[in-house]
Amino acid sequence: MTTALSIQQLTKIYGNGFEALKGIDLEVEQGDFFALLGPNGAGKSTSIGIISSLVNKTGGKVEIFGKSIDTDFSAAKKELGIVPQEFNFPNFEPVFDILVNQAGYYGLPRTVAIERAETYLRKLDLWDKRFEASRHLSGGMKRRLMIARALIHQPRLLILDEPTAGVDIEMRRSMWSFLRELNEQGTTIILTTHYLEEAESLCRNIAIIDHGKIVRNSSMKTLLSQLHKEVLILDIETPIQTAPQLEGFSCELADEHSLEVEVAKEQSVNELFSLLTAAGIKVTSMRNKSNRLEELFVSLVKANAA
């Protein structure tokens, strides 16, 4: 199997002495859809900055498809497409020219550049805007233009830094399906997010980063299966004053109309309901207390801080 991205012992100390990365190791296989998840300030953008050579690293190694960003600079960069967190367009430049120029920076002949610009503008639904100056685009359009620009040299690895921040739900869904399709066609994709649903719905593998350290790195499945507890909220028909004693389940009264019950992974919900029925409690509706991934995330981050 080919490794698309390999990071070893990556460290970064900024000019003001702040240690943003404290020795990061990461491997992403070719074809993967990978999430780098972490709270604000965790070091996601710093890592991506180093990979794309916008930030100078303090120590460590980065290889893109086996090519070192230090010793094989040009070849490494040709493999990489980057969608930065913040817009970085020439404000007055028309959309079409932005793409054609970017292709030129990668050494693509102008005829090829013009063809590709059309292809990606159509794919990302920006063709009608091709003569607009970039500053006249909406936030969502700018995001898509950044994706088109990152793909113009057809890189094998695409990295997106919080691509759906500030993008409305509909646009987010269509961006997700675009990325899924791209991944199915063979592009390796890494995205950073602090939006958990995004990682859960798109990505096969995940690394969680906090305070400049990777605190967890596994497949999304393994991660989710390790969540052994869920809290269910049950709305009940008749108000009660004290929580019922349910053998094997811990149960609390949230208010007189709802119960919170912890269900471990090996326990059966059927059993819970038989106990409730036996206690004469009638459940009218039920929901999860919170996103499980979110809870795990919070607990990992807490553990790291401790």
Added chain:
Amino acid sequence: MSLKEQWIALMTIVRKEIKRFMRIWTQTLVPPVITITLYFVIFGNLIGKRIGTMSGVSYMEFVVPGLIMMAVITSSYTNVVSSFFGAKFQRYVEEILVSPMPNYIILMGFVLGGVARGLGVGFIVTVVALFFTDMEIYSYPVTIGIVVITSVFFSMAGFVNAVYANTFDDISIVPTFLLTPLIYLGGVFYSIDLLPDFWADVSKINPILYIVNAFRYGVLGITDINVGWAFTMVGIFTIGAFLYSLHLLNSGKRLRM
């Protein structure tokens, strides 16, 4: 990157740079032409008539080469400093920094953009000058050689300024407090023979003196200083500026965090 790819990348920057200053031509091409025309009218025509001759030629003839060089110098410098600082300020320099382009191509691209504007403005100003005076070129190789190398040097100086600049003020400090005085004291308006020995010697540490005199020699065949020495000086300055600019790009100073 292959040589062909590097060439394409280079031409992409150059084309973009030329498009930029052409698009805003009222800010880039018109002002120097107006300023220099005013100089022609006032110093050359009105006051010049009273001054009589300088170094054996009419004052108008004397002052025109210096004024052309002044336009070339400021246009080259300003083009690169504003374009590259703009790229940094709006962050689209990142488009270039993430690309596989080698640093010397980035530098050459911006420098050639500055040279294009410097030579373009120089050409327009020369055409305007022809309305005021006849110009016979004494030596084409010297004239063209010094214009090109000067424009290369000041484009690179503008690049260095842009790399260090953090605010728009920072890109006007050098032109206002350094470049303009050096140009005015660099023998554009007078021959340093007019100065007391001491100030004539002090003037000789001003690189613009060499540039202006070499150019005037190319046009008129008269000079205050040795022309070979002028080329050597400007050549050394240019190589120095090239190496320094490249060093800035390689180290990523103020460009890569």
